[in-house]
Amino acid sequence: MKFFKTFFLTFLSGLLLTILSSNLLFSDTWSLTSDTNFNAGTLKKVIVEGSGDTASVKLATPSEGSWYDSSWLYRKKLGVAHSTATLVDVQVFLPVGAGEGYLNIADLVNAGKVKSDYGDIRFADSNGTTLLPYWVYYTTYAPVGTLQGFWVRIPSIPENADKGIFMYYGNSSTGTTSSFTNTMTKISSLTAFGNPDARLKGLWHFDEGTGVAGAITSDASGTGNNGTLSGAFSWLSSGDGGKFSTLSTETVKFQTGSALDFTAAGSVNCGTNSSLAFTNAYTLMTWVYFNTTNLSGYPELIGRSNYVLYLTPAATGIAITGKYKYELNAGDTNLITVYLPTVVANTNEWYHLVLTFDKDGAGNNIKIYLNGQEAASTAAVKASSGTASATFRIGTFAMMDEVAAYNVALSFEEIMAHYERRKYMPVTPYLSDVGPEVGPWVTSSAYELIGTFTSQTLDTGYVPGAEWETITWSPASQTAAGTSLKFQLASNNNNRTWIYHGPDGSTTTYYSNPTTDATIWFNHDGHRYLRCKAYLLSDTYGTVTPTFEDVSITYVLPPSTQTATTIAAGQAGTVDAYWLKLSIPAETVTQNVKYTLTNKTSPSTCLQGEPIQAIKSYEIKAEDADTGEIVKKIGGLITITMMCRASWSAVDGKYYVDNTYPAVSLDDAPTKLAIAHFDGVKWQIVGGTVTVTDDKATIVAKISHLSEYGIVVKPAAGLLPALSVGPNPFTPMSTDDRFNKVYFTFTNDNAEEVVLKIYNMLGKIIKTVTFAGIANTFWDGTDDNDEVVDGGVYLYQIKVGSTVIGKGPVVLA
Numbered sequence: 001m002k003f004f005k006t007f008f009l010t011f012l013s014g015l016l017l018t019i020l021s022s023n024l025l026f027s028d029t030w031s032l033t034s035d036t037n038f039n040a041g042t043l044k045k046v047i048v049e050g051s052g053d054t055a056s057v058k059l060a061t062p063s064e065g066s067w068y069d070s071s072w073l074y075r076k077k078l079g080v081a082h083s084t085a086t087l088v089d090v091q092v093f094l095p096v097g098a099g100e101g102y103l104n105i106a107d108l109v110n111a112g113k114v115k116s117d118y119g120d121i122r123f124a125d126s127n128g129t130t131l132l133p134y135w136v137y138y139t140t141y142a143p144v145g146t147l148q149g150f151w152v153r154i155p156s157i158p159e160n161a162d163k164g165i166f167m168y169y170g171n172s173s174t175g176t177t178s179s180f181t182n183t184m185t186k187i188s189s190l191t192a193f194g195n196p197d198a199r200l201k202g203l204w205h206f207d208e209g210t211g212v213a214g215a216i217t218s219d220a221s222g223t224g225n226n227g228t229l230s231g232a233f234s235w236l237s238s239g240d241g242g243k244f245s246t247l248s249t250e251t252v253k254f255q256t257g258s259a260l261d262f263t264a265a266g267s268v269n270c271g272t273n274s275s276l277a278f279t280n281a282y283t284l285m286t287w288v289y290f291n292t293t294n295l296s297g298y299p300e301l302i303g304r305s306n307y308v309l310y311l312t313p314a315a316t317g318i319a320i321t322g323k324y325k326y327e328l329n330a331g332d333t334n335l336i337t338v339y340l341p342t343v344v345a346n347t348n349e350w351y352h353l354v355l356t357f358d359k360d361g362a363g364n365n366i367k368i369y370l371n372g373q374e375a376a377s378t379a380a381v382k383a384s385s386g387t388a389s390a391t392f393r394i395g396t397f398a399m400m401d402e403v404a405a406y407n408v409a410l411s412f413e414e415i416m417a418h419y420e421r422r423k424y425m426p427v428t429p430y431l432s433d434v435g436p437e438v439g440p441w442v443t444s445s446a447y448e449l450i451g452t453f454t455s456q457t458l459d460t461g462y463v464p465g466a467e468w469e470t471i472t473w474s475p476a477s478q479t480a481a482g483t484s485l486k487f488q489l490a491s492n493n494n495n496r497t498w499i500y501h502g503p504d505g506s507t508t509t510y511y512s513n514p515t516t517d518a519t520i521w522f523n524h525d526g527h528r529y530l531r532c533k534a535y536l537l538s539d540t541y542g543t544v545t546p547t548f549e550d551v552s553i554t555y556v557l558p559p560s561t562q563t564a565t566t567i568a569a570g571q572a573g574t575v576d577a578y579w580l581k582l583s584i585p586a587e588t589v590t591q592n593v594k595y596t597l598t599n600k601t602s603p604s605t606c607l608q609g610e611p612i613q614a615i616k617s618y619e620i621k622a623e624d625a626d627t628g629e630i631v632k633k634i635g636g637l638i639t640i641t642m643m644c645r646a647s648w649s650a651v652d653g654k655y656y657v658d659n660t661y662p663a664v665s666l667d668d669a670p671t672k673l674a675i676a677h678f679d680g681v682k683w684q685i686v687g688g689t690v691t692v693t694d695d696k697a698t699i700v701a702k703i704s705h706l707s708e709y710g711i712v713v714k715p716a717a718g719l720l721p722a723l724s725v726g727p728n729p730f731t732p733m734s735t736d737d738r739f740n741k742v743y744f745t746f747t748n749d750n751a752e753e754v755v756l757k758i759y760n761m762l763g764k765i766i767k768t769v770t771f772a773g774i775a776n777t778f779w780d781g782t783d784d785n786d787e788v789v790d791g792g793v794y795l796y797q798i799k800v801g802s803t804v805i806g807k808g809p810v811v812l813a
Helices: 105-110 410-421 666-672
Strands: 002-009 018-022 028-031 044-050 057-062 074-081 088-096 123-124 134-138 147-159 163-169 200-204 229-232 234-238 261-264 266-271 283-288 302-304 306-311 318-324 336-339 344-347 350-358 366-370 373-378 399-404 428-435 443-446 450-456 468-476 486-494 529-537 548-557 562-567 575-576 580-584 591-602 614-624 638-648 656-657 674-680 683-687 689-693 696-703 708-713 723-726 742-746 753-759 764-773 776-779 794-800 803-812
Touching: 088 428, 147 163, 200 266, 200 794, 234 283, 261 666, 283 302, 283 306, 302 399, 318 350, 344 366, 350 410, 366 656, 468 486, 562 575, 580 591, 580 614, 614 638, 614 674, 656 666, 666 674, 666 689, 666 696, 674 696, 683 696, 683 708, 723 803, 742 794, 742 803, 753 776, 753 803, 764 776
Parallel strands: 057 450
Antiparallel strands: 002 018, 002 548, 018 028, 044 057, 044 443, 074 163, 074 428, 088 147, 123 163, 134 147, 200 399, 229 266, 234 261, 261 399, 283 350, 283 399, 302 306, 306 318, 318 336, 318 344, 350 366, 366 373, 450 529, 468 548, 486 529, 562 591, 575 580, 580 638, 591 614, 614 708, 638 656, 638 696, 674 683, 674 708, 689 696, 723 742, 742 776, 753 764, 753 794, 794 803
16 A cells, blocks of 8 residues: 655745645644734744845744744744753753853854854743853853853753753843843752652751841751851851852852851751651751861861761861761760761862762762862771761851751762752753754845745654655745745655756756656655755736745655555456556456465575575565454465666766665666565565666566575576576465465576476376466466375476476475
């Protein structure tokens, strides 16, 4: 069965491109652009094809997603990929540079399309209009201040799929909206997948910005471990404390919220809730700023009775260390204390400080991280233990912000994510695609007189390629008199190389009349992808923009693998798989028969050294349509028709048959190609008459049995035996069709009558098979009464016309 599809390109007023694909199985609609009325005069449009000023291009609305703002002239669609579950509200880094996976901003600046300070760049969600928060990120190493990329905050990225966003640019009158505050994130109680982080047992943002001793600072973790302010402290009201990575300027800290500045006596007491009574594993995290070296004693930053981050005096700056306590023996009241090596930090600088403990971790499993890097570690001996009623405390001798406590030891990657003020993701999303530039978006007060438009790519989805048939079109009702409307088509199998041709294959001719130019150039056949290019030229009307609609391209998709057809008893019929067709006469059909043709991806191969190999093949089988039993006899001769394609060579301008090595030109096909069947060991030539049309060779032959049939290149004269017999021995009762018959293949150039006789060892004829005009026949191990004979040695004699061409033994096993 052939599947017919039609490719409709409908240009409504401005340009609405719709593709309808239909057959017996499905119907699809593809909308390329939204409807735009071009007869209204001044419109906002975007150049999607063409060059030069606005009078020499075809204008339309963008192909997907509305345009954010017409003050921005250009945009590119970006793909962001990842391989985990759906991500929610995450930061994605888009690096700049040349090559795949980078935004080439430098070239846009050099072309004058982007401002040198990058202030006109914007990012929008997949709808094209919802702006996304972004932050321009510069290098912190030499050369300092070089653009490194953009952090973009994306509300969601689908599971195991690419997320499409847009980058806009080309507005010289605007300034930057880059924002660290809006793009990056404080520690969140939600993971990158949008679910609560059950490991988080305390999170204090200190964003209240006001309150005296006795006031409450909230726990954002959801566990209810709110803190009570005590002692002397003050609020840092100019935004949050902290920074991004190694950058410490005001532009890379959160401008919202606040932090707490503790004196020696100030602290936050978070109660004795058991959720903070960590024993086997924990993480303590904070941003901290030391504004004094006049320490009293060994003040604690974060801790409980059994684990503490605390400070000690140092010659310069502040020494930070940690300790944990454990019972040497169960029930001990005197706990053993283990100290970590100290880490020295400078005063008047924000640091990201983390202490992790994992009793079951390998190696040094209690660690201090400073600014995302491991700075000190030691080995934990046992689980941490202490007084259950002890208070969890925060504060003293430092400014602090974003304090968090987890009941697990966070990994280095998670700690680095917090240090870089972003959500942690197990698999980092990346820039997977940078689409072509679309634009400029322009205001047109004139009517468009000339230009071109190239359609999006039609993908038939059929790897062997479609058979392209016709192109027709209709001008729109407002198309002006005097407009010259022309088309060219381009096709390929790699979706990369696009060369446009007219109906005769020339690159300088056009489909200009839907009546006389309807037939598509035959060399597009066998190609999977196709584009249509429209030319609007020579308008003399001048008051309406020339447009067109209803462009229809029809094509055929041959079945890619298998075709099955049932033919009723006593009826003639055809089984058509496009590249192979069986014409079955009525006298051969004595029952309801289902014929199945299976296109083999790889034809059967002969033993090494055999001169014949198939370039394409089909397995042909028949079964009783009522019982499902295999039909072993077809009751006469069937006509088989096979086709193969040839491709044009730019070297000599000739067509060569596909998959032939050495290449066979289409001109030589009538003498070099033949139909053959595979006998289980090698290909046996059947022959056939070859005709050539356009880029195809068609071979027609008669066959007397069903097998795997293919097209082969005939070997040079003298390489084929006059008669080939095999397989020998054979087994009539075998379920493998390759070995349940013995085949006789020979030459019969004059289409003479063929008589095959089988004798037993007593010289008695037990089977006679007669056909006219064939070059192959077989014996299936039955006698003239269609009964399977006993195993043993039998003698054959085969006669073509009046000549006995061979005789000898065959063994029935």
